[in-house]
Amino acid sequence: MSDDVAAPPAFQVPDGYEILDWRRGFGRQIGPLYRKHDANGLSSMAFRVEEYHTNGMLNAHGGMLMSFADMSWGHVISVETSSYWVTVRLTVDFLSSARLGDWVEGASELLSKEDDLYVVRGRIWSGDRTLITGSGVFKPIAKRDPRPGEKAYKAP
Amino acid sequence: MSDDVAAPPAFQVPDGYEILDWRRGFGRQIGPLYRKHDANGLSSMAFRVEEYHTNGMLNAHGGMLMSFADMSWGHVISVETSSYWVTVRLTVDFLSSARLGDWVEGASELLSKEDDLYVVRGRIWSGDRTLITGSGVFKPIAKRDPRPGEKAYKAP
Numbered sequence: 001m002s003d004d005v006a007a008p009p010a011f012q013v014p015d016g017y018e019i020l021d022w023r024r025g026f027g028r029q030i031g032p033l034y035r036k037h038d039a040n041g042l043s044s045m046a047f048r049v050e051e052y053h054t055n056g057m058l059n060a061h062g063g064m065l066m067s068f069a070d071m072s073w074g075h076v077i078s079v080e081t082s083s084y085w086v087t088v089r090l091t092v093d094f095l096s097s098a099r100l101g102d103w104v105e106g107a108s109e110l111l112s113k114e115d116d117l118y119v120v121r122g123r124i125w126s127g128d129r130t131l132i133t134g135s136g137v138f139k140p141i142a143k144r145d146p147r148p149g150e151k152a153y154k155a156p
Numbered sequence: 157m158s159d160d161v162a163a164p165p166a167f168q169v170p171d172g173y174e175i176l177d178w179r180r181g182f183g184r185q186i187g188p189l190y191r192k193h194d195a196n197g198l199s200s201m202a203f204r205v206e207e208y209h210t211n212g213m214l215n216a217h218g219g220m221l222m223s224f225a226d227m228s229w230g231h232v233i234s235v236e237t238s239s240y241w242v243t244v245r246l247t248v249d250f251l252s253s254a255r256l257g258d259w260v261e262g263a264s265e266l267l268s269k270e271d272d273l274y275v276v277r278g279r280i281w282s283g284d285r286t287l288i289t290g291s292g293v294f295k296p297i298a299k300r301d302p303r304p305g306e307k308a309y310k311a312p
Contacts, residue, residue, distance in 0.1 A: 026217035029185065029208040052185040061182035062243040063226045067219025087218040091247040 014103060017046055030067055043079065044107035045072035049098050060098040065124060065132055072106030073122035073136045080110060083140035088117065092134040102126045108136065116140060170259060173202055186223055199235065200263035201228035205254050216254040221280060221288055228262030229278035229292045236266060236274065239296035244273065248290040258282045264292065272296060
């Protein structure tokens with residue numbers, strides 16, 4: 001079952017999304033995740049709910065959705081600062097669940113930056129259903145290669 | 157690497173902890189997790205930080221720590237109500253990081269219950285370092301077998 005993580009996806013990846021080739025650590029373990037940059041350079045992330053993401057009700061586990069919120073909402077900090085970052089605080093409100101096989105997307109909007117703290121408002125959704133809303137506080141640490149052509153996402 | 161999830165642990169599990177034999181879903185994917193009931197019936201959960209839990213800095217990934225917070229803090233609801241439960245809201249404050257190989261523990265204290273909503277205060281720690289403090293709101297759903305001899309944990 002765990003080997004599914006690295007297997008090619010047996011479904012049609014929605015237009016514009018590319019798989020993230022994370023080869024180690026927690027990102028690989030819960031992957032694959034996908035990323036999209038639209039024509040305006042705005043980015044979002046996504047994953048398909050597989051068996052190894054589910055709880056006993058065959059919905060996406062809350063822990064998986066929070067892990068995905070952390071990654072997809074914090075990505076704004078990578079774009080804005082070209083830095084690695086750490087999470088300082090995350091608050092998530094669970095509104096609806098995602099079923100096995102659902103395509104789940106996430107993005108965040110930068111609300112403020114003061115000193116080294118970036119505050120974002122984020123959303124996780126599947127189709128027209130909002131699964132999670134919340135906010136995050138992130139702190140950039142070491143610099144990384146810049147990501148040309150990407151912009152922070154204005155959440156709908 | 158993923159096969160390590162199901163492999164027997166190559167370290168000495170601290171006294172009182174027993175491995176949770178979760179054979180499917182997200183719990184298996186990020187496991188193994190452990191649970192302990194002390195002489196007073198209070199319970200806590202734990203895991204050892206393995207490579208597949210880490211971020212690029214070889215610390216436990218924030219997503220893993222949040223997933224563990226969800227599971228170890230929500231467990232109070234299982235004990236109190238003998239029910240399965242869903243997470244309504246979770247807030248986590250990251251205070252310190254856990255390194256590869258660290259033994260990480262978590263528990264929560266029930267603060268209030270009103271109607272179907274249970275509010276807990278939780279802590280995640282490693283040795284004498286607090287990694288995360290936070291709070292959670294959980295809602296019981298379907299009943300499950302009772303867990304005799306277990307009590308909710310009074311967080312230190």
